[in-house]
Amino acid sequence: MTDPDKIRKDITSNIARISSEGADYVDARYYMEDSSETLVLYDGDLEANDTTVQSGVGIRVLWNGAWGFAATSDPSGIHSCFDRAAQNARTASELVRVPVSMGRLDPVRGSFSTPVEVDPFTVDLKDKMAFLTKLDDGLKDDFVLKRVVYANFMKRRIHFQNSEGSEIRKDLVHTFGMMMAMALDTDGEMQRRSMNLYTTGDGSAGWELMADPKQFLENTDRIRSELAQLVRAEPLEYGRRTVILLPGQGHLQVHETIGHPLELDRILGYELSYAGGSFVDLDSFGRLQYGSEKLSASSYGGIANSPGSFGFDDYGTPERDYLLIDRGLLVNALTSRAMVNEANERAGRKVFKHIGGAARASAFYRAPIDRMTNVNILPGNDGTLENIISATDDGIIVDNPVSWSIGSNREHFHFGCEIAWEVKDGRRTRILRNPTYQGHTLDFYRSLSAVGDSSTWRVEQVNNCGKGEPNQVMQIGHGVPVVKFDDVISGERK
């Protein structure tokens, strides 16, 4: 698309036009740029060398309490796109039993930029390849059968505007990475060991994150060495034991069994036809003991350089830092403006005092829904990983997911991980392969018996969270420490 000024003027005049025709509310998101680059080295061969560029406008109209949405990538089609969104809203309003209420808010004007030192899109492909090839070389070994090095860069320049006079500019940059080595174990089954790019929560999110030697470069030896032990290891036997999650696994546990069940649209029943519901209901807030007193979880968390940090959500609401779970007690949810209004009305009390700022859309051609931002477990007082191990009699430490399957109301789960370390009488003993564990969400978090301090805490990045219809893939962060759970079913029955 060309001439952003003209497009913004078209948006302003069309918002005024549709509002004057009787719309309750209108907003538009104009993506001036939305670029994504993916590089995959597979056994050293560059199997993916892809860039996607897109730009366009997504328009949302609320009419008699019903949403209509339409999108176009054709700059000459903006006027008719507004008409289509309005028509879609009018059609929807024919079948509305629970009218959407946005309330009235003062206009918001602001901007947000992801902190970036080096824009990954300005780094020469040659330099990127040189770096990734060096990583790949670091994974090579005689026993290693497969190597994968993955990099994904995203850049978005977004203009938001609504009929209340809000105007927001966002410049978002994300850098994702993964490296993995695979080898056959003594039974001829493929085992793998991998690592994802993470952040410490401070600093920036550009190419420098990938290039930081403390991330990938200094970990290739560890990956190879753990894999070498894994392929000779015994499988984990079925039994009840303590399970210690490193952040590489803990973040997905939090994602699936704290994040998803606390999305307010899911709680209110708007995801039943696809993702599912939630075991949490409006009565649960302020009353449900979600976990032990050691569990405190937050949304956003003021993290500077995470894919879940974006300044303002796609309703134009500022992103807020607040607790979801306070010392075990469920106190809040991941919320957007429309869902907060509906929930408070349905409950007949102010269950949610503030709007969480968690409405997000994955592209200009998708409508925003309630998403995770950064969903975090706060660091605890149980010391370092070594302190936690030394206080454990019989357990395993697990890292990195292989498989995840969760009940439709997020009430139960089953995870498979890459690696386990056995813990006996306060000491790490041997590595075990094919670890799995399963549980019921509330019982599991109520068995949380140790939370690592800030030395164990880091922000894991997720770039593949799926939700909504039409489906949307979202980027999210999870700041998590090492966490320990007691009496967990692990391994599979014979």
Place this chain on the structure above:
Amino acid sequence: MLDANIRSILMQVRDEAAGEGIQASFLLHHEKSHLMRIGNNSVSLNTSEDLLRLDIVVTDGRRQGSQTFLGAVGSADTVREVLASAREKARLATPKTYQPIPDEVQVTVSEDSQFDIDLADLDPAVKAGAYGGIFSELGEEYNYSGSWSSGAMEIYLLTTSNSNEAYHRGTDQLFSVVLKHPEKKWELTHQQTGWRAGDFDTGRTVAEISKLLPAYENSPGYKVEPGEYTVLFGAPALAEIVEMAAWTGLSGRSWEEKQSWTAKSSPGQSILGENISIADDPGNPETFMFGFDNCGRKRRIFPLVGNGDLLSLMYDSGTAARYGREPTGHDTGSPSLVMDTGFGPGDPLEAVMGMGRVLYIPALHYVNIPSRSKGIFTGSSRFNAVLVENGEIVSPIFSTRITDSFQNVLGNAAVISSRSESVNGSNTYGRRTPVAMSVPSYMVSEGVKITDSADSF
């Protein structure tokens, strides 16, 4: 049909590229999609998209680069720009250790046998009306959700290898409704699929849900203890198991790289029960039929498993090049997996009449693969799942987890339905790419491992 201006622009730039000796493919994807979403008995979203994507892949010896553009293709200059970016990426790429197989449209083809103008132009008001009708027929006291995706898509592929053109146009729809009891929390669902507007019938949904309502209304939930059970899988569950089994066990890449549960077997060896045959059949009208893949290769019926024996594996172009095999026409987002029917009666309850206690699990929620090498999958029951005794529905069951292997579940099928059913497996994450499988309407497997269950639906 394809916009004449876009076609001539693409042919012009293709010809220019061929003249310069560039090896490139041009894949145009155009969709007009509509989706109506229902939540809390209301339309919660009513959305239209008209999106055009152009993928250009350039092969420069052993180097490759690709660029995807989403936007308006109004002039040859736009296409030239995308080509230049792909070319630059290929120039800077590190060379592969093998020679990639260049894309080539093998024969000129234009297909639209599954295109229905009535579905392409379906008025969203029809959808709202149908949902409203279902609510009033089944009862306004329940909570309803659902989604109804429909649309038209076209693909147009050109390569510099020759002057052939491949064109596909089709329509598709996937309808679902979820009925939830506001207090008791159980959920019932019904789905419909097809490529014609006329494939949808409100009465069918009302009838199917009505059949199960009495059992759900009149019995409390039943908690299934872990153990081995005879399980009656419905078509959606069976389709998911077969699709996952094919993805992890029948793809050439998984097999070559020893990651699959079939890795220790060779073609000709037994991998599943003798009553299991699976093919990829793009000529089966219960699937969405794509006659060519995204590399221009013609697709035809491709047997994968015959009477339990591994027959062949699916090779995409990249895997074939890397391992020195022939590509099999499987570079597509839309395989047409077909599992052969058996000899069981049409009615699933009749099939389990003399079998005592049976778990009827029509669909699986959130299936994943803890071990590809061992072929182990896990997932849980959700909608419409009931305990059956001697062919009679006794009670709905609480959310129940199955963790078992493809080899066991597809190796111990006691009864397979003689009737086939089309199961729509499309998602709407990326570009519109309809996928459907044809599978028996049910399969009864013995000794299926139940590993966990909740105390609620």
